[in-house]
Amino acid sequence: MITTSTIQAVIFDLDGVITDTAEHHYLAWKAIADELDIHFTRAFNENLKGVSRMDSLKLLLSQADTPVQFTDKEMEELADRKNKLYQSLIESITPSDILPGVAEFTAELQRRGIKTAIASASKNAFTVMNSLGLTNAFDIIVDAAKIKNTKPDPEVFSTAAELLGVEPSHCVGVEDAAAGVQAIKAAGMFAVAIGAKEAFPQADLVLSSTSELDYAKIEGLFIANS
Numbered sequence: 001m002i003t004t005s006t007i008q009a010v011i012f013d014l015d016g017v018i019t020d021t022a023e024h025h026y027l028a029w030k031a032i033a034d035e036l037d038i039h040f041t042r043a044f045n046e047n048l049k050g051v052s053r054m055d056s057l058k059l060l061l062s063q064a065d066t067p068v069q070f071t072d073k074e075m076e077e078l079a080d081r082k083n084k085l086y087q088s089l090i091e092s093i094t095p096s097d098i099l100p101g102v103a104e105f106t107a108e109l110q111r112r113g114i115k116t117a118i119a120s121a122s123k124n125a126f127t128v129m130n131s132l133g134l135t136n137a138f139d140i141i142v143d144a145a146k147i148k149n150t151k152p153d154p155e156v157f158s159t160a161a162e163l164l165g166v167e168p169s170h171c172v173g174v175e176d177a178a179a180g181v182q183a184i185k186a187a188g189m190f191a192v193a194i195g196a197k198e199a200f201p202q203a204d205l206v207l208s209s210t211s212e213l214d215y216a217k218i219e220g221l222f223i224a225n226s
Helices: 022-035 042-048 053-061 072-092 102-111 125-132 155-164 178-186 215-224
Strands: 009-012 115-118 171-175 190-194 205-207
Touching (some): 022 042, 022 072, 053 072, 171 178, 205 215
Parallel strands (some): 009 115, 009 171, 190 205
């Protein structure tokens, strides 16, 4: 349970929270799946949200009709090829791709003196944030390349709080993936989920879209959970 009634930081996932690059990820993974003759659907792609690139590749390979075996080097090559496909797709991202309500919400956090961070599994977070014109709008962007354990492990959120100099009990995490919400709660933070309510039983607050991000509402529930 949260032990304080003061929000000092809000820590955001990137994909699906700040901007929606899910389609770009899907198309890149689909290209790899097609190359390997593996059936890969948009529905299954939902399982890859918030998951590291290598773990996502393992999930994709689990969909093969017959078991497939690759060496560590071959796995790295496949993951790298997917990333290059993804990078080419995100070159078209602009500030117009910021999700509804995000700019207004983060601006209010800045006015209130509340610190902000990006805690994403994506190693392309810096590139995406730069394309969105948001690099300077956040205090910290956690470098995913330096994170050893991926969500639902709390490491990326705990690292963000540490870099911000804020105790986890003073932090709110915002996610659109179940693994991400688990990571937020494991880090000892208040969890806001974006998506269908039934998908996030662990979240403290579930919003159907980023357009519903409202500081007063979050603060009220944060205090109530203190």
